Amino acid sequence: MRFSGAIAVALLIAGSVFAAEIPPAERRSGYDFMKPDTRAMQDEDTANPGMLWVLDGEALWKRKPGAVNKACADCHADARTSMKGVAARYPAFDKATGRPIDLEQRINSCRTSHQQATPLPFESRELLALTAFVARQSQGAPIETGTDPQLAPFIARGRELYLQRQGQLNLGCANCHDDNWDKRLAGSAITQAHPTGYPLYRLEWQSLGSLQRRLRACITGIRAQAYDYGAPELVELELYLMSRARGMPMEAPAVRP
């Protein structure tokens, strides 16, 4: 009985120490945690492998894939002006489905409804390229995701998922990214999980990858069941993380270790 008293005290202390949100002034991009050579790779367009996808995306922007023979450019003209700041507002509320959708899903919804083309599979070269091209037009723009009041319940859901402990290792995202972002998990810096640079080139993947791919990797890492690509839960997590990063500058296509 003395012992359970000790547990109660320990719990009270732990409750006040852990699960603190990161104050805005202390927010840091994953970029800040990287070595100088990896930073240089991101900073130099000629050294950044993500730019290969951006260039592919620029070509796809002008292609006419579907039955109605329309390219993205036919509706949106020059992406440099029409797509400026767009990625910094995603995921956004989609009236047709009454739910938030991310940038990849928005591109696919344009493909199916306006181009009458087949949707591109998640993580396909083409979808990553188009997303990287669109996201690149927001480079340096402050993240604005989540201001639409219709998104509030979905942001709340994303935050719940972020706090929820799960998997065989019984960890929640916040256990690492809010409470231990200044530490190292084996050799890796943990970072604060601000999704400022997606889609991004990850050296470990030897490829560009989406934010959903990153989230699935962390979920599998804690030995939980990863949600399928496009699952509402993943979009809610993306939405929460982007709104949590509001005001931070967009870096896509970023580079990460």
Place this chain on the structure above:
Amino acid sequence: MLLAGPLLAVPCPASAQALPPYAVVGDAIPEPLTSARGDAARGRALVVERSSTCILCHSGPFPEQKFQGDLAPSLAGSGRRWSEGQLRLRLVDASRLNAATIMPSYYRVDGLHRVGTLWRGKPILSAEQIEDIVAYLGSLRE
């Protein structure tokens, strides 16, 4: 509803059954989980293996390991600070000592959410592996 009856009648596979019970006394599990004694050399090999997950968070007297975590106290001197029974409970279910701990419960299958199919119904470590690690940690006197 039609399916529920027959499904429930199927016996659980061994891996999905509750783990054998153990007795917690104070902050320890004094009795080993297996009849055979743990092997400290095997225990060391397990601790430094990435799939056991220990050195993702902990460091320790493993100079050959380049990547060690700093989320948790060093394992050096564990055997001086704790009895084997205390170490056993910390491995089996550290959340009994600190409900807010981030240290996973290595010998527990209940009360977990959305465990991936690969790992569902299985503890992270087997009883034998826990005993090997307890024997190793107990030998770390400095």
